[in-house]
Amino acid sequence: LVGLLCGSEGTLGFITKVEVRLIDKPPAYTSGLAFFDDVAAALAFVGVAREQDRRGTGVKPRCLELLDAGCLQIMRGQGSGVTLPAGAGAAIYFEQEHDVDDDEAVLMAWWTALEGAPGALAEDTVVATDPARQEELRLLRHAVPATLNEEGRSYASAGGRKISTDWAVPFERLAPLVERFDGWLRDADVERSFRYGHVGNGHPHYNLIVRDAAERARAEAVVHRMCEAACAVGG
Numbered sequence: 001l002v003g004l005l006c007g008s009e010g011t012l013g014f015i016t017k018v019e020v021r022l023i024d025k026p027p028a029y030t031s032g033l034a035f036f037d038d039v040a041a042a043l044a045f046v047g048v049a050r051e052q053d054r055r056g057t058g059v060k061p062r063c064l065e066l067l068d069a070g071c072l073q074i075m076r077g078q079g080s081g082v083t084l085p086a087g088a089g090a091a092i093y094f095e096q097e098h099d100v101d102d103d104e105a106v107l108m109a110w111w112t113a114l115e116g117a118p119g120a121l122a123e124d125t126v127v128a129t130d131p132a133r134q135e136e137l138r139l140l141r142h143a144v145p146a147t148l149n150e151e152g153r154s155y156a157s158a159g160g161r162k163i164s165t166d167w168a169v170p171f172e173r174l175a176p177l178v179e180r181f182d183g184w185l186r187d188a189d190v191e192r193s194f195r196y197g198h199v200g201n202g203h204p205h206y207n208l209i210v211r212d213a214a215e216r217a218r219a220e221a222v223v224h225r226m227c228e229a230a231c232a233v234g235g
Contacts (some may be wrong), residue, residue, distance in 0.1 A: 026097035031134050032127040035088035041119025042090040043175045058109030064200030065093040071144045071196045085124040103129045148207045159213030168203035169235035188218040
């Protein structure tokens with residue numbers, strides 16, 4: 001019934017009341033930004049974190065989100081108190097739920113994982129255990145789509161805009177697809193490409209800023225190819 005009503009987009013009826021079942025609020029959580037040389041190193045670390053979660057080593061993320069070099073540049077322009085290393089080519093934003101007194105154990109588990117990860121800038125990792133710092137990191141992360149939305153709108157008169165992808169693939173397929181898709185965008189001469197989002201479950205977002213109608217047509221053709229490729233690998 002839910003699918004029928006939502007799929008009909010209001011033509012078969014409308015919802016006047018919804019009852020939801022909520023999960024318990026966690027007693028505490030830790031969040032952080034881990035930095036890497038490039039996107040490939042960041043995605044490799046996500047694979048490590050997922051494997052450690054399965055093995056029960058203490059790393060148990062509730063989210064793993066990618067931010068590429070372009071995203072980090074946007075974040076640097078926000079004037080926050082968070083230090084982003086100049087040499088970083090990518091970052092992973094993470095959160096982990098835990099009991100109130102377990103924050104040190106959680107931090108140690110993440111530090112151990114990062115310290116041994118190729119391409120990780122472990123010493124530059126930013127962590128937040130108090131609500132004010134956690135909110136600061138979240139606002140910094142959410143500044144990325146907000147800034148890109150504004151930039152995309154600035155090209156509307158010339159036929160440009162922001163184009164966002166929303167495909168997902170099995171995680172083990174993600175890294176080679178990202179490499180292919182980046183190449184397609186370079187070949188199509190789409191210069192303003194930003195990659196961020198939920199890579200922990202194989203669901204990143206490409207945000208493409210196209211500045212005129214011709215670039216928009218080239219970008220949309222690449223996005224169509226992305227979707228076909230994602231479906232071809234079980235996405």
